[in-house]
Amino acid sequence: MATDDGQQPTTCIVVGMAGSGKTTLLQRINAYMHEKEVDGYMINLDPAVANVPYGVNIDIRDTVNYKEVMKQYGLGPNGGILTSLNLFATRFDQVLSFLESKEKLENVFIDTPGQIEVFTWSASGSIITTTLAASFPTVLLYVVDTPRTVAPATFMSNMLYACSILYKSKLPFVMAFNKADIVDAEKPISWMTDFEAFQEELLAHESMSSELVRSMSLVLEEFYNHFTAVGVSAVTGEGMPELFEALAAARAEYYADYKPALDKTIAERAAASADERAAALARLKTDIEAADGLDRADPATLAADASPDVTPPAVSMSYAQAAQAAQATQPRRVATPTVDDNADDLEMPG
Numbered sequence: 613m614a615t616d617d618g619q620q621p622t623t624c625i626v627v628g629m630a631g632s633g634k635t636t637l638l639q640r641i642n643a644y645m646h647e648k649e650v651d652g653y654m655i656n657l658d659p660a661v662a663n664v665p666y667g668v669n670i671d672i673r674d675t676v677n678y679k680e681v682m683k684q685y686g687l688g689p690n691g692g693i694l695t696s697l698n699l700f701a702t703r704f705d706q707v708l709s710f711l712e713s714k715e716k717l718e719n720v721f722i723d724t725p726g727q728i729e730v731f732t733w734s735a736s737g738s739i740i741t742t743t744l745a746a747s748f749p750t751v752l753l754y755v756v757d758t759p760r761t762v763a764p765a766t767f768m769s770n771m772l773y774a775c776s777i778l779y780k781s782k783l784p785f786v787m788a789f790n791k792a793d794i795v796d797a798e799k800p801i802s803w804m805t806d807f808e809a810f811q812e813e814l815l816a817h818e819s820m821s822s823e824l825v826r827s828m829s830l831v832l833e834e835f836y837n838h839f840t841a842v843g844v845s846a847v848t849g850e851g852m853p854e855l856f857e858a859l860a861a862a863r864a865e866y867y868a869d870y871k872p873a874l875d876k877t878i879a880e881r882a883a884a885s886a887d888e889r890a891a892a893l894a895r896l897k898t899d900i901e902a903a904d905g906l907d908r909a910d911p912a913t914l915a916a917d918a919s920p921d922v923t924p925p926a927v928s929m930s931y932a933q934a935a936q937a938a939q940a941t942q943p944r945r946v947a948t949p950t951v952d953d954n955a956d957d958l959e960m961p962g
């Protein structure tokens with residue numbers, strides 16, 4: 613098991629549907645860290661956000677002008693956000709070096725674009741996530757808009773999306789049921805452990821999709837075992853201690869599960885490429901020896917070695933001779949017609 617020396621900050625990537633409250637929650641988290649005197653660092657990766665309501669330390673908008681990107685590349689809003697993220701990803705190593713150089717940092721929080729798929733399903737989102745996870749204990753914080761998740765069908769859609777992200781990233785996962793000041797998050801959170809309660813809710817909201825939702829809830833049982841869910845409110849600050857406890861547990865999970873699996877993959881790839889290099893070297897050696905042997909071999913020996921039904925070559929050839937012979941057997945190239953500016957006809961090859 614990889615050990616946690618406590619030297620590296622927990623890196624938390626915040627994802628969630630548009631309007632779920634990611635930015636407002638980060639504002640609350642930032643205030644909470646100040647209050648508790650926790651050293652935190654805030655990164656904004658949403659190039660289209662108009663206003664970041666917390667003190668941001670690294671902001672994609674300082675590097676990439678999203679409106680300019682749209683104009684220059686003739687893109688729409690989503691294409692503009694994606695291209696801006698791609699451009700930023702090419703410089704992400706600088707962000708990494710910067711974070712590595714910071715001392716006593718305890719938490720790094722990263723806000724992502726509102727259009728969730730732009731980050732979670734893009735190459736640049738993957739690059740940023742895997743690069744971070746290779747260097748720091750990294751956790752995904754999935755923000756749920758609780759008032760929009762209290763009907764079984766919308767709850768299920770949100771869970772399916774979260775499930776796809778968890779299995780894609782394989783990172784430790786925390787789910788924050790935000791806006792708990794409007795709707796109590798206890799009920800949807802209980803649905804993950806209490807199948808009967810979810811069935812009752814389904815009966816009360818019987819619809820065309822009920823059967824599908826019922827079977828999906830059984831499928832997702834395994835997924836529910838893989839993360840912690842907490843109810844929070846970005847507005848009132850409710851649930852902040854529980855959220856930080858869940859992040860600490862996810863950090864421990866990173867060291868217990870993710871890091872050893874990552875180290876194993878890296879070691880396997882290194883071993884595979886070492887094997888590939890050794891095999892390529894052996895092939896090269898064999899080819900050189902064969903070519904050398906062909907160059908120096910005595911024609912008589914070659915003839916004697918040859919099997920009876922193969923006609924032995926009359927003479928051994930050097931590479932230069934072989935090249936000459938190959939040239940001689942090439943079909944004669946016909947000169948292409950050239951255009952004479954002063955002639956009416958094309959000049960044909962003689």
Ligand SMILES: Nc1nc2c(ncn2[C@@H]2O[C@H](COP(=O)(O)OP(=O)(O)OP(=O)(O)O)[C@@H](O)[C@H]2O)c(=O)[nH]1
Pocket residue numbers: 628629630631632633634635636637658661725726727790791792793794844845846847848
């Ligand atoms: N009542 C209540 N409102 C909230 C809470 N969190 C966010 N909001 C409101 O929800 C709306 C969306 O919040 P944002 O923080 O902009 O959400 P976001 O996920 O960052 O939005 P995008 O960047 O567009 O994806 C805003 O009007 C917030 O004031 C909360 O905990 N309680």
